Amino acid sequence: MCRNIRTLFNFDPPTTEEEVRSASLQFVRKISGFTKPSQSNQEAFDRAVDEVAQAARTLLGALTTNAPPKDREVEAAKARAKGVRRFGTA
Numbered sequence: 001m002c003r004n005i006r007t008l009f010n011f012d013p014p015t016t017e018e019e020v021r022s023a024s025l026q027f028v029r030k031i032s033g034f035t036k037p038s039q040s041n042q043e044a045f046d047r048a049v050d051e052v053a054q055a056a057r058t059l060l061g062a063l064t065t066n067a068p069p070k071d072r073e074v075e076a077a078k079a080r081a082k083g084v085r086r087f088g089t090a
Helices: 017-032 039-062 072-087
Strands: none
Touching: 017 039
Protein backbone atom coordinates (compact mmCIF):
# COMPACT_ATOMS: atom_id res chain seq x y z
CA MET A 1 0.00 0.00 0.00
CA CYS A 2 1.20 3.50 -0.72
CA ARG A 3 2.29 5.17 2.47
CA ASN A 4 0.84 8.45 1.19
CA ILE A 5 -2.67 7.04 0.91
CA ARG A 6 -4.47 7.58 4.21
CA THR A 7 -7.74 6.29 5.59
CA LEU A 8 -10.51 8.63 4.48
CA PHE A 9 -13.55 7.15 6.20
CA ASN A 10 -15.21 8.35 9.40
CA PHE A 11 -13.41 11.61 10.09
CA ASP A 12 -14.56 14.88 11.56
CA PRO A 13 -14.49 17.09 9.63
CA PRO A 14 -15.44 14.81 6.72
CA THR A 15 -13.03 13.90 3.95
CA THR A 16 -12.59 16.61 1.34
CA GLU A 17 -12.69 16.23 -2.43
CA GLU A 18 -9.02 17.21 -2.47
CA GLU A 19 -8.15 14.30 -0.17
CA VAL A 20 -10.09 11.84 -2.34
CA ARG A 21 -8.40 13.18 -5.48
CA SER A 22 -4.95 13.04 -3.89
CA ALA A 23 -5.41 9.44 -2.76
CA SER A 24 -6.70 8.51 -6.21
CA LEU A 25 -3.70 10.11 -7.89
CA GLN A 26 -1.30 8.26 -5.57
CA PHE A 27 -3.06 4.96 -6.28
CA VAL A 28 -2.91 5.43 -10.06
CA ARG A 29 0.75 6.50 -9.85
CA LYS A 30 1.55 3.38 -7.85
CA ILE A 31 -0.16 0.87 -10.11
CA SER A 32 0.94 2.55 -13.36
CA GLY A 33 4.52 3.16 -12.28
CA PHE A 34 4.29 6.73 -13.62
CA THR A 35 4.80 9.83 -11.54
CA LYS A 36 4.27 11.92 -14.64
CA PRO A 37 2.87 9.97 -17.61
CA SER A 38 4.02 10.62 -21.15
CA GLN A 39 1.85 12.76 -23.38
CA SER A 40 0.57 9.62 -25.12
CA ASN A 41 -0.52 8.14 -21.76
CA GLN A 42 -1.84 11.34 -20.14
CA GLU A 43 -5.47 10.91 -21.19
CA ALA A 44 -5.66 7.32 -19.92
CA PHE A 45 -3.87 8.31 -16.69
CA ASP A 46 -6.23 11.24 -16.04
CA ARG A 47 -9.27 9.11 -16.82
CA ALA A 48 -8.05 6.46 -14.36
CA VAL A 49 -7.61 9.08 -11.62
CA ASP A 50 -11.15 10.35 -12.25
CA GLU A 51 -12.59 6.82 -12.17
CA VAL A 52 -10.73 5.84 -9.00
CA ALA A 53 -11.85 9.09 -7.32
CA GLN A 54 -15.47 8.36 -8.29
CA ALA A 55 -15.20 4.81 -6.94
CA ALA A 56 -13.70 6.16 -3.70
CA ARG A 57 -16.50 8.71 -3.31
CA THR A 58 -19.09 5.97 -3.94
CA LEU A 59 -17.44 3.70 -1.37
CA LEU A 60 -17.14 6.43 1.27
CA GLY A 61 -20.78 7.40 0.74
CA ALA A 62 -21.97 3.82 1.16
CA LEU A 63 -19.98 2.87 4.27
CA THR A 64 -21.62 2.96 7.69
CA THR A 65 -20.29 2.71 11.22
CA ASN A 66 -21.45 3.06 14.79
CA ALA A 67 -18.01 4.29 15.84
CA PRO A 68 -17.67 7.98 16.59
CA PRO A 69 -15.82 9.99 13.92
CA LYS A 70 -12.05 10.22 14.37
CA ASP A 71 -10.60 13.64 15.05
CA ARG A 72 -8.18 14.65 12.29
CA GLU A 73 -5.80 16.46 14.65
CA VAL A 74 -5.59 13.55 17.07
CA GLU A 75 -4.97 11.06 14.24
CA ALA A 76 -2.30 13.33 12.71
CA ALA A 77 -0.54 13.57 16.07
CA LYS A 78 -0.61 9.76 16.41
CA ALA A 79 0.87 9.38 12.92
CA ARG A 80 3.64 11.88 13.70
CA ALA A 81 4.45 10.09 16.96
CA LYS A 82 4.50 6.74 15.19
CA GLY A 83 6.88 8.15 12.58
CA VAL A 84 9.21 9.41 15.28
CA ARG A 85 9.30 6.01 17.00
CA ARG A 86 9.77 4.10 13.76
CA PHE A 87 12.23 6.33 11.92
CA GLY A 88 13.65 8.70 14.51
CA THR A 89 12.14 11.74 12.77
CA ALA A 90 8.68 13.07 12.04
